[in-house]
Amino acid sequence: MSISQDLAYLRAADLDEALRHLEKDGACVHGGGSDLVTCLREGTVTCAQVISIGGLDDLRAITPTSIGALATIAELGRHEEIERRLPALAAAARAVGSPQLRNQGTLGGNLCQKPRCWYWRGDFHCLRQGGDTCYAAFGQNHGHAIFGAEACVYVHPSDTAVALTAYEARVRIAGPGRSSRTRTVPVDEFFVLPADDPTRETVVGRGEIVTAVEVPAPPDGHVGVYRKIRARGAWDFALTSAAIVLAFEGGDRGKPVRHARLVLGGVAPAPWRAAAAEQALVGRRLDESTIAAAAEAAVADASALDHNGFKIDLVQGVLREELQSLAG
Numbered sequence: 583m584s585i586s587q588d589l590a591y592l593r594a595a596d597l598d599e600a601l602r603h604l605e606k607d608g609a610c611v612h613g614g615g616s617d618l619v620t621c622l623r624e625g626t627v628t629c630a631q632v633i634s635i636g637g638l639d640d641l642r643a644i645t646p647t648s649i650g651a652l653a654t655i656a657e658l659g660r661h662e663e664i665e666r667r668l669p670a671l672a673a674a675a676r677a678v679g680s681p682q683l684r685n686q687g688t689l690g691g692n693l694c695q696k697p698r699c700w701y702w703r704g705d706f707h708c709l710r711q712g713g714d715t716c717y718a719a720f721g722q723n724h725g726h727a728i729f730g731a732e733a734c735v736y737v738h739p740s741d742t743a744v745a746l747t748a749y750e751a752r753v754r755i756a757g758p759g760r761s762s763r764t765r766t767v768p769v770d771e772f773f774v775l776p777a778d779d780p781t782r783e784t785v786v787g788r789g790e791i792v793t794a795v796e797v798p799a800p801p802d803g804h805v806g807v808y809r810k811i812r813a814r815g816a817w818d819f820a821l822t823s824a825a826i827v828l829a830f831e832g833g834d835r836g837k838p839v840r841h842a843r844l845v846l847g848g849v850a851p852a853p854w855r856a857a858a859a860e861q862a863l864v865g866r867r868l869d870e871s872t873i874a875a876a877a878e879a880a881v882a883d884a885s886a887l888d889h890n891g892f893k894i895d896l897v898q899g900v901l902r903e904e905l906q907s908l909a910g
């Protein structure tokens with residue numbers, strides 16, 4: 583399928599030039615293009631001018647506390663410092679799609695990619711397309727949400743976003759107009775739920791560019807894992823995933839949990855923090871009964887659609903297995 587829209591294309595020389603052009607009507611950001619080009623072909627995204635930021639080398643750097651938006655998913659997955667410091671993020675990056683997609687896709691694009699709902703991406707004038715119905719809510723919804731499914735029931739597709747939420751990352755956004763006008767948003771406020779606005783997925787506004795993700799130092803002695811369940815071994819999005827970051831008193835896995843972040847993917851329109859499960863863990867030893875209580879608490883508010891009740895069991899199973907593996 584070819585792109586049927588007329589497009590102008592600009593490869594920006596620096597961030598100010600990119601921001602200046604993005605102020606114009608119908609301009610859009612091109613990171614690696616692995617999702618944008620598909621959306622332009624499908625007509626789910628319309629754009630008059632594509633602004634490539636691929637030449638902005640300042641946005642590629644990975645430092646201990648900040649990851650540039652143009653760092654590729656492959657770079658994140660093999661970066662030694664990320665592996666040592668943020669193991670759940672490295673594992674999430676390695677779980678994305680396929681080697682080709684990880685080489686081409688950037689962190690900024692991975693966070694800002696569009697949902698994969700087959701109704702929205704198909705020929706349906708659904709709520710997200712400006713219509714008045716979410717067809718997935720009563721149609722083929724085995725891949726759709728069991729949490730936060732109000733108005734529109736798509737699930738957020740990014741693996742890295744789930745891990746970044748567990749690490750309490752912040753997203754740096756520049757613009758509009760000048761690169762010096764930046765704001766920083768906690769990643770758990772970065773995504774917009776459809777009940778608030780079904781036509782957008784993130785707080786990134788017109789004329790803005792995600793420039794980096796800042797990740798604070800995790801608690802001393804923490805452990806982190808990312809587990810993804812998908813229908814195929816590669817080239818596939820999460821049916822359910824979980825990022826878990828824990829720290830134990832005195833760094834001893836036999837002692838009570840002092841810090842817990844549990845975030846679910848593939849089950850909600852944004853990475854979904856399992857706050858009740860975290861509460862079930864903190865202050866307790868990670869034994870069988872604590873793990874069972876946490877897994878149960880994680881799904882207490884879940885609400886299945888006609889075809890995705892299996893996700894409730896998946897969430898519980900994934901949390902049980904991963905927490906058991908961390909119990910030492």
Ligand SMILES: Cc1cc2nc3c(=O)[nH]c(=O)nc-3n(C[C@H](O)[C@H](O)[C@H](O)COP(=O)(O)OP(=O)(O)OC[C@H]3O[C@@H](n4cnc5c(N)ncnc54)[C@H](O)[C@@H]3O)c2cc1C
Pocket residue numbers: 610611612613614615616617618619651655677678679680683686687688689690691692693694695696739740741742786790791792793817818819820
């Ligand atoms: C077959 C297939 C399987 C996949 N499987 C997975 C998977 O398992 N897990 C997963 O997480 N992803 C998966 N993906 C998605 C893939 O990882 C994304 O396509 C990729 O991460 C997007 O990165 P990009 O740099 O190519 O973004 P682009 O395609 O360039 O952009 C994507 C969107 O983000 C916007 N954007 C890009 N960069 C910025 C920025 N810096 N600031 C503001 N907006 C920006 C663009 O305007 C566009 O709307 C899959 C994709 C395909 C096609």
